[in-house]
Amino acid sequence: MFNxxxxxxxxxxxxxxxxxxxxxxxxxxxxxxxxxYRNSDTGFVYMNLDGQVQDFYATDFMEQRDILIMNRDExxxxxxLKCDIxxxxxxxxxxxxxxxxxxxxxxxxxxxxxxxxxxxxKDDPFGGHYDIREKFERLCDISDVLVCVSKAEKMxxxxxxxxxxxxxxxxxxxxxxxxxxxxxTNYENSRKIFGYIGRMDYRKGILECVREFKNIDAExxxxxxxxxxxxxxxxxAYIEGAGMQDRVKFxxxxxxxxxxxxxxxxxxxxxxxxYEPFGYVALEAMQRGLPVISSNNGGLDEILExxxxxxxxxxxxxxAEKINNFISDSNDEVKRQQDILMNNMDRFSANVMVSEYExxxxxxxxxx
Amino acid sequence: xxxxxxxxxFLVKGTKVMSTDNIYIPENEQGYFILNFWEQxxxxxxxxxxxxxxxxEGEKELYNxxxxxxxxxxEKDICLI
Numbered sequence: 001m002f003n004x005x006x007x008x009x010x011x012x013x014x015x016x017x018x019x020x021x022x023x024x025x026x027x028x029x030x031x032x033x034x035x036x037y038r039n040s041d042t043g044f045v046y047m048n049l050d051g052q053v054q055d056f057y058a059t060d061f062m063e064q065r066d067i068l069i070m071n072r073d074e075x076x077x078x079x080x081l082k083c084d085i086x087x088x089x090x091x092x093x094x095x096x097x098x099x100x101x102x103x104x105x106x107x108x109x110x111x112x113x114x115x116x117x118x119x120x121x122k123d124d125p126f127g128g129h130y131d132i133r134e135k136f137e138r139l140c141d142i143s144d145v146l147v148c149v150s151k152a153e154k155m156x157x158x159x160x161x162x163x164x165x166x167x168x169x170x171x172x173x174x175x176x177x178x179x180x181x182x183x184x185t186n187y188e189n190s191r192k193i194f195g196y197i198g199r200m201d202y203r204k205g206i207l208e209c210v211r212e213f214k215n216i217d218a219e220x221x222x223x224x225x226x227x228x229x230x231x232x233x234x235x236x237a238y239i240e241g242a243g244m245q246d247r248v249k250f251x252x253x254x255x256x257x258x259x260x261x262x263x264x265x266x267x268x269x270x271x272x273x274x275y276e277p278f279g280y281v282a283l284e285a286m287q288r289g290l291p292v293i294s295s296n297n298g299g300l301d302e303i304l305e306x307x308x309x310x311x312x313x314x315x316x317x318x319x320a321e322k323i324n325n326f327i328s329d330s331n332d333e334v335k336r337q338q339d340i341l342m343n344n345m346d347r348f349s350a351n352v353m354v355s356e357y358e359x360x361x362x363x364x365x366x367x368x
Numbered sequence: 369x370x371x372x373x374x375x376x377x378f379l380v381k382g383t384k385v386m387s388t389d390n391i392y393i394p395e396n397e398q399g400y401f402i403l404n405f406w407e408q409x410x411x412x413x414x415x416x417x418x419x420x421x422x423x424x425e426g427e428k429e430l431y432n433x434x435x436x437x438x439x440x441x442x443e444k445d446i447c448l449i
Contacts, residue, residue, distance in 0.1 A: 225406050225407075225408070251417075252417065252418050253407060253408045255408045255409065256410030257410055257411075257412040258410050258412055258413075258414060261412055261413070262414050265414055
């Protein structure tokens with residue numbers, strides 16, 4: 001265990017497995033924003049869920065305050081945790097919440113995704129992953145409040161579990177927007193460079209995106225880590241078979257300044273996800289004015305409300321249609337769409353998100 | 369053996385790459401190739417690909433690397449700049 005000025009005297013404690021530089025995806029972005037805007041009543045427990053004990057460095061954790069870092073086999077130490085509200089953001093953390101630990105506390109599960117395959121099989125939404133289902137259901141059962149990060153996610157959860165309906169609330173995720181001195185106006189001169197950035201995961205729809213690109217005279221740039229060998233091989237085989245080697249380029253796992261420059265190099269970002277509970281990546285593009293051509297399945301539809309370049313990822317040919325629309329539209333039309341994106345951003349800022357959580361904590365404590 | 373220091377930008381078959389670690393390239397019958405394509409990289413110039421030494425262990429790696437814009441090469445293909 002590694003204590004970074006964790007006082008153990010908080011109203012709210014977040015137990016999480018993504019914090020500081022230890023990130024996997026959108027849940028980590030959410031957690032870092034919650035940390036950035038925390039008040040003196042809020043603490044954070046970072047739980048290393050890897051099987052192996054890891055070394056951690058204080059410098060991995062931003063301001064190095066109000067954080068307790070522990071490995072999985074030290075979870076029993078949470079018995080001594082003092083707080084009014086325990087917040088968990090991942091079903092794999094359910095094991096931490098023993099009867100002793102949750103006694104006299106309110107439990108909030110901030111659900112960054114209902115953990116089903118995509119699309120969820122109708123007769124068995126968890127696709128045979130009974131262990132995941134068991135942990136997920138236990139966490140939902142013991143929670144007093146279930147937070148969904150979009151209305152779409154709430155609909156998904158309540159359609160699977162009508163019995164949870166009354167304890168579900170929707171609080172959108174949010175980010176701190178960076179000030180960009182100049183909006184991306186590449187589209188005024190070029191509509192030939194498109195990009196994807198994110199995990200290499202079949203849920204992200206990268207293969208479908210490459211397929212739709214086959215008959216489009218443009219370049220697709222892909223920036224991602226290698227999360228799935230088999231999926232990568234499928235993508236590579238398709239690129240080779242379709243003779244697209246010169247039009248599909250890989251830029252590696254871009255972070256920091258490289259990620260910024262990757263996004264700035266694009267005329268539009270493609271978000272081809274089969275389903276996205278929220279869709280942080282769209283916000284990252286929007287803050288720089290980069291046009292997005294996006295799937296509308298899940299939270300993305302809410303972030304991109306009123307926007308034109310979105311499509312149903314399960315309808316073949318629709319992405320290509322939207323790309324062609326984007327390519328052929330006038331500058332004025334693209335500018336109008338860019339304005340819609342810029343106007344939508346405010347609803348998904350970190351300030352708004354934190355304020356909504358503050359209200360939630362207050363209402364829970366009033367009821368306690 | 370060739371040694372290339374970490375963060376050195378160099379050319380492999382005309383493509384500009386940057387070593388993400390110290391690279392030591394021993395002689396071996398299969399030749400070698402260069403790749404660190406899937407590790408996090410914050411190097412700002414996106415036209416420079418992040419690479420590291422990886423030995424060719426089999427056809428599968430060979431296939432993946434050839435198809436992901438990374439150049440397979442041996443020491444005669446390297447040009448320090």
